[in-house]
Every structure is written in structure tokens, then in C-alpha cells.
Amino acid sequence: MDFSVLFLSLTTLFSTLLLFFIHKLIIYFSTHPKILFTLRYFNNVKTKPRKFVSVDESICIKCRGAKLLCGKPRCPVLVRYYKNLEVKPLIEKKVLFGSSPPSLFIGRMGYPKVYAGPMLPPIEGDTSYMDTPELWHNISIDDLVAFRMKLVRGKYRIDVSNMKGKIVSYLQEIAMAAKPVDMEVEFEKKPKGVITLYDEVQPHGPSAPIKKIWVENPKVDARIEKAAYDEMKARDAVLWLYRQGAFISSIQKAFSAGLFGIKPKMVPTRWSITAVDDTIGKKLVEEIKNNPWLNEYRIYYTKSMDNLWVIFMYPSSWQYELIEAWYPNTTWNPLGKKIVMFGDHEYYNGRSSYATIGGCYYAARLAVAEKLKREGRQAGVVVMREIHPGYIMPVGVWNVRENVRKALKGEAKKFDDVREAMLFVSSLLHIPIKRWIETSSLLKNVLYQRRLEDFVK
Template sequence: MMKLFNSKLCALCKGRKLLCGRPTCPILERFRVVKSVEQKINRREIFGSSPPSLFVGEYGYPKVRVGPLVPPIEGNTSHLDSPLKWENKTIKDVLYYRSLLVMGEMKADVNVRKSGRILEEVQELAMSVKPVDSEILLKRRPILKVLPSEFAPPVGPRAELLDFELTENPRIPRKTDYVVSDELKAEEAIMRLYNWGFDEYYIIRLLSAGLLGINKKLVPTRWSITAVQDTIGKKLREEILRYDTINEFELYFYEFLGNRYAVILMPETYAFELLEVWLKGSLFGSDEPEVIHDYEDFRGIKGYAEETTGAYYAARLSVLESLRWRRRQARIIVFREVTPKYYAPVGVWQIRVGVKKAMENPVGKFNTLQEALNELRKFLELELEKYLEKSWILRLRKQRTLDYYFNMM
């Protein structure tokens, strides 16, 4: 397969021959999305129903870009920013949704005490559980750029914000008011909202808007996603450590938006590992794909997941939720293969959803790990040995087995 995004290759192909080996041209696909929304957003004043949605950037921290996201559409627009409900959507759908959300951006200090009226309005928007009719006035017509990000869904058109106003009262639950106004640490606030059944991305929005914690600050959207998923994951890990282990080796599999997710559960004490590979021809792939990984034992990961980054916390949370529901613990390995079909990164939510769907799609139960691995081969494109060489859990298990037999001599 030829090298992707080579200027000469693209010039020869012009998106028609698909010489890069992908099922669709990512350049033309994004161009089509831009053209489909161009007329709807080609103005300085945008009035519509925000899903509700906002974005907080990280560049320049502690002075960051922040602003509401408003589409030129009225009515129920919640589907435009509901990542955990996009399980039946395509990459093109997601790019279209994000391209409709116009961001009016302004510079703000992360210390919300220094904020003015506009940021207060943005915070009210963040607390709503229903779309809110809103109006933004921009300095110029918005520019649409779809930037690659493995964390947040791609940000759509944007321009400097002159004014923002909610034109109706937001629907704010009493429990949200209680959590926001009370002197709770961010971790406690996150868990209360989660256990009360609030949507994960609603909690992320509150954290980003500087509404959670004792010393309230704006938190970049990308950081908020990882912080919320990590916080919930840690608490669920503490809970499942009290449960008995599963009884057999279990294998699960699901393919979602060009990503293959396989999960092996072992009847042993808790540990978690994510093994990830970008296959040849994929967005960040190479001619010789390499497996990257991060892992933890029952004490949790040391520091930050440096190799798999945000994907680690998203995948871990989906498996932990499944085990919590079963009131069981297990040793966990998640395999992620990114194929050329994943032609535009749409955010870490797809990992969250992909692994969650995998846990709802069992392949089978096995008496031995070897039987489970033999079945796993059928679902992977990269040879299994590449994963086995890298896996901390499988190396550790092999070493313990040798130690056991040695001590029996």
C-alpha cells in the first residue's frame, strides 16, 4: 500500500482512484461536509438552539479560548453533541454535526472569579440538560476547520465572539444546582452526578465550564474528558476489587467506525492493559505497525498513560462498568486495531462507545487462555505474536506460571 498524504500521490489520485487504499478520500469527504453547511453559517449573527455545548481550548493556558457552540437551527438539537448516543452514526455524520456548531470564541482566564457576564451566560448554558435558544454575534463570518484530535470531537466553524446571550431560561436540574453551589471537591461532585445517572459528557461540560470543585477553574475540554473518565474509573476499580473473580476466560469483539475492539477477561485478580496499533494505511499508521500499550495492576496506573493517552481511560471505564454491573472482577486486556476506514479522528468517545459495545457482544467462554487466544486470532489483522511480545499482563502471567512450576520442583 502506498504512503498516505503524499503530495504527488494525492495529485495523481485527485480523490477518485483511492490510491492510498482507503475506502473514501478524507480530503474530499471533509470538503463535502464544509460545502453542505457553508450557506447555513455564512453570517456574523447566529441564532439557534445550542445542544447545549461549549468548548474550552488548552493553548495559552492559563489564558484559554472558550465559547459557546450554537448551530443555525432551532428546536431539539441535542443529537449534535451527544457522543455516547452516536453508536449508529458514521464518521461523516459526526463531521457534519460538528460543522454545524458555530463557536464564538473569546479569551478568558481559567480563574472564573475574573469572568464577566458572557462567561456567566456560558456557565448557565453548560448546566442545562435541554437545548437552549441562544444568539451569538461574531466579529466576522466563521471559518470552518476540521482539525484532527483523538480526544475531543472535532471543533467546527469559529470566529471571535463579540456577544452571547441566552434567549430562554435553561433547564437546570436541582441536583446540578446543589452540586455546583456546594463546597464539594471535584472528584466527589463528579461521582455524585455519575451515580445519579447524569450523562458523562454533561459532567465533562460542567467541569470544563469551571463549575465543579472548591477552587473553580475553567478546564480545557480535552483535559476534562480524561479527568472525568479517570475519576470514575478509579472509583469503579475500588468497588470491583471487593468482588469475586469471573469463572472462565471470556472474549468479546466489536468493530466501530473503522476500529476493531477485542477484550479478553481472565479469571484472576484485577489488572488492566490496553494494546493499540494503527495498521498500515490508517491515519497514523506506518509500513511496520507497532503495538503501543499502557497498563495497571490493582493499585492503578503510575502517572499518565503516556502511549495510549486518552484512549486508555475511555476503554478502561467501559470494561469496569460492565464488571460493576456483574459484580465481578477480572484481569483485562483490550486490543484496539485502527484500520484505514477510520479516515478522520472524531474523538475519544468512539473508543468509549466501541469498547462498551464490545462488552455487549460476547464471542465465547473458554477453559484456558490459549483457547481464548486461538479464537482471538480470527478477529485481528496484525499477527497475535506482535501483541504477545508487548503485553505486560501476558508476560507477567507467563513468568508467574514458570515461577510456580519452579517452586514445585
């Protein structure tokens, strides 16, 4: 047999197979949905029409950058914002002196070994407004970003259960401070100039590892100091401070810094925000369950940051629902061509699982329960939130808590008939009321289920 002919035949066969596989790979990389999705966000490559992107349009609503449900190591939605919101370094040197609002941040990646540190701007004086959401009434996203991006985050690796060391001591002093705290931080390298975005936490500026730190002796908030040194249980400390009139944001910082509990430990900032909202909200709900029912239908509403809030209260034992409607091209619905509606609810006995809608659920529930507690009533409550395209980035769950509070401080529109009330709700919302009813569990009950008293003559 002529080996040269055999070799030539094998070479031809191998080349043909190789070309075949290369052709298949080209087709795969040009049409596969996940590859398309990745290329679209990371390389700005022109892709096939959107119909080939198979990522569930509601997946971003469910994930919000926290669970990475799309299977990627980083959230592509947030990556896009990081790229678009790159800013020049706020400092030219590795040493920064300024007045912390006071503010600190405890990370969650790698828990229980996480990065923790103070946040400070290159500004001296009264910077308290920079980290006090309770003061951010009617603020715009542009104004919020303008001062939040000045907060530089120092990072130091800690074990959340190890409450010893200078950095831990400094962070706890900062968390107890009643006024801005002067400090000087030397970084190992210059802070990176990007804005960091989360759903639960308000945005902040660049970060860098801490090399050295100096903190002045702060003037402490006597209430937080008492809660810390009286060795109260964490839940009791949170509730006591709330009753003493401390800001929710101050309680959350102290909780995160590990100031409370018999065996205290630091808590990631994101978790501490929801934990405090949930703890206070649950307690208020327990208390209002002993109150008489509301005897009318009420509607409250407000607008902020291209969000529309409508709160519907009705005569009932305690039940609560939050529904969000995300328009296309908003933070958590960037790919959709349709409005995505999503919600969670609870009845009289509460929930047994974490709300899939996230920390917003507990923030709004706290605000609603506060209102009913003040009035000595209990009721059914449905909070409806429309998020329009002007809401270009997540700003934190404070936005939910403070805007529901704001709406409930306004004058309510009152009705004796549920259908008249729903007609007014319909006039406020941009989305047809039919879609809200289809999405809601509680609205269906109110409108279509006849209660026992309806049969009593």
C-alpha cells in the same frame, strides 16, 4: 602589484565560494529529512523516496497531534485534514441564531488565558444528539461529520481562574442545561469554514470571535445544579453525578465550565474529558478490588468506524491493558508501511504516570471497570483495538468508551482454558496473535508465567 588582477582574482574566488554554498544548500533542501517532511505536507512538492524521511514511524502514535514531537509548530497530519476538509462557510452573516445541544468548548492554547465559548448550529429545535456521544450507536464517520461540522464555535478570551463576567455566567448556564438552549451570537467576523480535529474531542465546525451574545434562560438539570451549588469538591461532584445516572458527556461539560470545587475554575475541554474518565474509572477500580475473581476466560468483540475491538477477560486480581494497532494510512500512522502497535498497562496498584497512549486508556478503563462493577467481580482485562484505513480522522475518545461499553453489553464467548480462549481471539483479529503477545505485558504473564495455584495439587 596590479590591483585589477587582484580584484578579479578575489571576485572569481568569491563567486566560486558562493556557487559552492548555493550548491550545498540545494542539496540540503532536496535531501534533508525534516525539510522533505515539511515540503511533502505543506507544498505538495515531489520528494525523494520515503526511505529518506527519518521521522520515527511511531512518533505520530505517541504524539497524536498534542505534543508536537516532530518539532513543528503545527501537526502536519492535522494540517492535511484541515486542507482536505475545508467546507463552505455555514453562515453568510455575522449573526447566528440556533439551539445549542447544549455545548461549549474551552481551549487550552495559552493556558491559563484561553478561548472559551458556546457551540451552536444554525438550527432550532432538538439538537441534543449533536453533542451526546452516548446516543451515537453504530454511527458512521460520514454521518458524524455531517452534523458535527454544523456546530459553530464562538470564542472569547478568558482567564480560567476568573469566574466573573457575562460570558462565564452564560457558559455555566449552558453546562447546567437539561435541554437545547436557544441563543443568538454576533461574531466579530464570519466563522472560518474548517473542521477542527482532536484526538480526545469530537470534531466540530468553524469558529469566530464573539462580539455579542444572547442566551435564553435554560431549563437546568437539577442534579448538576445541586452538585454546583452544594460546593462539593470536584472529585465528589463528578462521582455523585455519575451515581445519579448523569451522562459522562454532561459531567465533562460541567467540569470544564468550572461548576465544581471549592475554588472552581474553568478547565480546557480536552483535559476535562480525561479527568472525568480517570476520576470515575479509579473509583470503580477501587471498589471492584474487593470482589471475587472471575472464574472463566471471556472474549467480547465489536466493530465500528473500521475499528475492531476485542476484549479479553481472565481470572486474576485487577490488572488492565489497552493495546492499539494502527494500520498504514490511518490518522496517526500516515507515513508507515507497517502496522504500528502501542499500548499501556497497569497492575493491581495502578499507574504512577500518565498513560502515553493518552485519553483512550482512561476511557476504555472506565468502561471495563463498569462491567466488572455490575457483575461484582474483578479480573485481568486486555483491550485490543485494530484501527484500519477506513478510520480517516480522529473523532474523540468517546469512540473508545462507547464502543468498549457496547462490546461488553454483548454476549461473551466463554472458555475454561486460556489457550482455547486465545485461539478464538486469534480468529477475530486480523493481526497475528503472536504480535499482540509480543506487544502485551499482560498476555505474556497469562500465557507463560505459572501462578502459585498451578503448583498446588
